[in-house]
Amino acid sequence: MNGALLATKACAVKPLKVSPALGGALAFLGLDRALPLLHGSQGCTAFAVVLAVRHFREAIPLQTTAMSEINTILGGADNLEQAIENIFKRAAPAVIGICSTALTETRDDDIVGDLKLMRERHPDWDDLAVVYARTPDFLGSLEQGWGAAVEATIRALVPPGSGRKRLRQVNLLTGSHLTPGDVEAIAETITAFGLTPIILPDISGSLDGHVADAHVPTTLGGTTIDAIRRMGHSVLTLAVGDHMRGAAALLEDRCGVPFRVFDRLTGLAAFDGFVAELIAVSGAKAPEHLQRQRSRLVDAMLDSHGTLGNRTLALAGEGDMLVAMGRFVTELGARVAVAVAPCATPALAHVPAERIIVGDLDDLEQAIAAAGTDSIELIVANSHAAEIAHFFDIPLMRAGFPIFDRLGAGHQVTVGYEGSRTLLFALANTFIARGHAPAATAASGATLPPFMGETDHAPASSC
Template sequence: MMTRIHRTLNGVVTDPLKHSQALGGTMAILGLNRSMPLLHGSQGCSAFAKALLTRHFREPIPLQTTALVQSTVIMGGEESLEVALETIATTLHPDIIGVLSTGLTEMSGDDSAAIVRRFSESRCGDDGPLVVFAPTPDFKEGLERGWASAVEAVVDTVSEVGSAKPSQVNLLVGPHLAALDVEELMGIVSAFGLDPIVLPNLSGSMDGHLADDWSGLTTGGTTVAEIREIGNSGATLAVGSSVFAAGSQLKSRLGIPALNYPRLTGLGAVDAFLAGLSEISGRAVPGELMRWRRRLADAMLDTHFVLGGVRVALALEPDLLLAVSSLLDEMGAYVVVAVSPSTSSALEMMPCDEVIVGDLGEFETRASEAGAELIVASSHARPIAQRLRAAHLCIGFPVYDRFGQQYQLTAGYRGTLDLLFRVANCLSDYGDRHSSSGRKG
């Protein structure tokens, strides 16, 4: 069955779901150790992104801007970018600077890539930072594409610098994975005797740890040394459609085999991941992981009475939308509405007839018409769930009315089990409305 992707043609967005590429790119750079994201645009571009990220992660967010004004846009913002790079490099001494464009500088025509290249060349041979540039225009696509663009920019700096290390693997992860999801996957890979290099690694930087001292940079994440080792890995594991292109870059340039996994939520999806790791390592699946598999199987039996037949409406970024909806479909729930803020190859694998590329206004209308009993979306959808008198599983980005979101797993056997229990408990809180006699269709 081919999923039909329908793009809303409304002339106005009534309740936005989409977040900008620049915000997604910033999130990816935050997954690098001692890094500083730099938005090349107006002050407002960075202020809005910083506010959202601070509310979601509940952490100080290192983020700088070139703070363009009307005159600098008209005359060209190249000098502002050069000054910003020099200032950050000499005052904060970061290991990595991630330069991200905005709609303003993309439309004005600034050649940001050339400026970054000249800056890097001028510091060749000293201990200056690694500087990467990712085009992240606000006016097309969204958060996932911005994340992907930043990851691809980092991967583009990778070269083969030594002998191959068959037991070392690259683990490229998408923005749909929380900090502890990344840590969980690192543990799974390590259980096979493999050494993972994670890109980007939010589990080291945005996991909510209390640092020993204040720093204006990220305190954890993928290091420059690890980035330089990526080219020596024996394989690349790409988790999420948003990072498939980065894996393909490594395969085409350096010949590193790439294994793509659209999702790691669900029994079959995790089975396939472990089979790939077993083939790479030559080892059987460890007993501890098989124990978690049996726990998940038991949890599926326990929760299918609650989840079966529930009418679910989801509004999430594409990779997370695929992961959660596929699991709920496997558990017997009905995906009656699926809305994504942007297009993606992940949408073609959705377990429903149609996916809407639209906003939360369209989502509410369709969820109401479909009689949705469970709303799966970010904190922005809480008023919608209240108006529809439906249960609300708060997940995705941003989550600002719940604590511990970075510790909520969705990946691996353990993450799938955790997600199942969260959904079942969420529905149990609305037991009367979700009894078999009260369900529609």
Template sequence: MTHVQRFPASARAAATNPLKMSQPLGAALAYLGVDRCLPLFHGSQGCTAFGLVLLVRHFREAIPLQTTAMDQVSTILGGYDNLEQAIRTIAERNRPALIGVATTGVTETKGEDMGGQYTLFRQRNPDLADLALVFANTPDFAGGFEDGFAAAVEGIIERLVEPSPTMVKAQVNVLAGCHLTPGDVEELRDLIEGFGLSPVFLPDLSLSLSGRQPGDFTATSLGGVTVEQIRSMGASAATLVIGEHMRRAGAALELKTDVRSIFFDRLTGLEASDRLVRTLAELSGRPVPARIRRQRESLVDAMLDGHFFFSRKRIAVALEPDLLFAVTSFLSDMGAEVIAAVSPTQGAVLEKLPAATVMVGDHSDVETLARDADLIVSNSHGRQGAARLGVPLHRMGLPMFDRLGAGLRVHVGYRGTRELLFEIGNLFLSREMDHDHGPAGHGTPHAAEAGHACGGGSCGCSAG
């Protein structure tokens, strides 16, 4: 059994190539999954500008994001006036269905009472009683991207979801964690609807960040779960909770509505996909559709074809905690050795990582730990370190600004797992082919490429 080393954090005094992203950015992404929503950062203009650039570069879409534009004076004396003015201006000019407020380091350091400010705003602005408003505490000096995303989802549940005296048997809630791409959410929708169920995703990034083009300019999010659908989540038969960082939101929803939660720590891999499909079959009372059975057969065949190239490969992975768990578990299932798993923040899921070394750190730590690796899996900020080591980089997570279609990649379910297997397996296969066609091989085709199972030279055939 591999000895596992677990370090609480990097020993270095400063991050030189950060992996961590802030809580407000995670909250903004969650708000963007609600139709006609306008996220509002309660902080300085710079806090908003940097987050906006990162999201635009990753999704290559127009990202609506506003700021309360705090300056030195308002930061010291209190920022409620800026917050109230910003909300009123947005409501009057843009008429959003929801305004999602996320605090930043500026306001959190001052110690703004966001619960009290929400109550005060409602008291002073009765004319905006119909405006859906959510406040989330998201200090960017604590926690990380997943924590901010979870805080925003919890805030939406607390403010908008309503208990229901009746149940819609075919309706299921899905709390989709930030490690799921818009493409992943769309794949899940396809799976769930294949069983005759009607999913309500919170948030639903597949409808707001999948490349739709508006006929007219809109200053709010375009598409996503509607406020009316969120209010109806109390009538669902069950809630599928995807990712450890969504566990608290699932518990809050269950406590408020009595809708039972079904937790999934990952949806990538054969066993994880099997569990999801069994759950959907039980909820719907229907047999598994033939189309989904064919997808499973295709994945099993792909695993048989590809496991030769994963076996004994040494891989370093640096991602957000829940995505880190999903990827390292999949790689371990395929027979690879995860020599290092680096997370930007602490999380309960890190205790379950199948990796030789688990560390809270940044890309510089990855570069140190991956010197003997065959592959690095991380976001686009890992490309310089991978290039210095001469190790291939498979890009996953956010941000991914040097590849097209980052938001539409699919890594969940049978089809998504198969695609991930092919993407990584082809990197290994390409590297083997490059070595076989190098100077030492004099251009001789690889035996496997020629279709010979013997490996060349052991059975007396012409390949020998």
């Protein structure tokens, strides 16, 4: 990997970055009976809601303190207090997750001190959990906001002290690059070893697309407050994604729970390591269905190696997504010509790309143009890259956040043996549908006729 190149533009031309405040809000949406509150202007919350609703295709409970120009100058404590009081009375949540924005952070209000004074004035809030996370737009991207919210939740709700350990209980800290489907698949794997996972945040219970019997103004499902308070009694913390390292370390400092960070759970070797850790913790053998799934993945790798070998990809997204996708495709014989991340993170050191750029989608476009459209065969990025892919006539595999022009983004599973196999086939079939010959055949100069099924000609209506 070459060193990451920092973009020199003074603005984002085609933004790749997603607001840290939205990342924090999405993490809070993984708590049961929660209501995220963005401490900023109405516009900040409106844009965040639009992105989340279009991605998950669900009603997203998200509130705002509706800061105005005057409030910003004089201080936003009154707006914050009024917002909490209104939410408490109307929605009766178990937890309110407050995410700061660049607007309020620039003024540098003492939110922690303000919240302490508010609680003294409102003894009826005693049973209400209020978590405050610093998520200004000038500090990172979606990953950093998500991580800040998880750390703030642990700091506010997990009692310090080691306590008595429960030998079959483990913590699972899920990163922002995981879908609700991913989280559910990981939890099922842990449960298969006879272990009980406490998932934080658990978006598989709140953003999985189920239909409620009646309208509820808070999240439907997720990690309960009681479960979070028991995290200090776990024997191990499993963190998925490097941006979850801080939260895992915080749990160890507060409660003495050791942790293991997995940079990805996509791919054969990566998930083998996760399964080995579960075997060590549980003392149990790998279940037969997991062994069967592993065998299927190996077979799929054999089936598709001729299609994926020597292919060239361009990636764009958050750091841990780039690590998971980049290492997966390179293990299959492909190469990553360029990877673009919205901000510099330690995870970028593990992205197997020939060129890494910290910038936006305009930088991705310029890199593809410089490399030549014939050299880049697939783009992996979110839906905002669709225009670039169309312009260069390069296929786009949608990954990351947001995905708003396809259905089922929250149900995609790309972790574990089964999820890796699904992703593997999706990659291979993208190249097959494109009509490119396998890499070995193309290198020899030979051509293959298009396969039309049982007839000699495609139907007249085919595209």
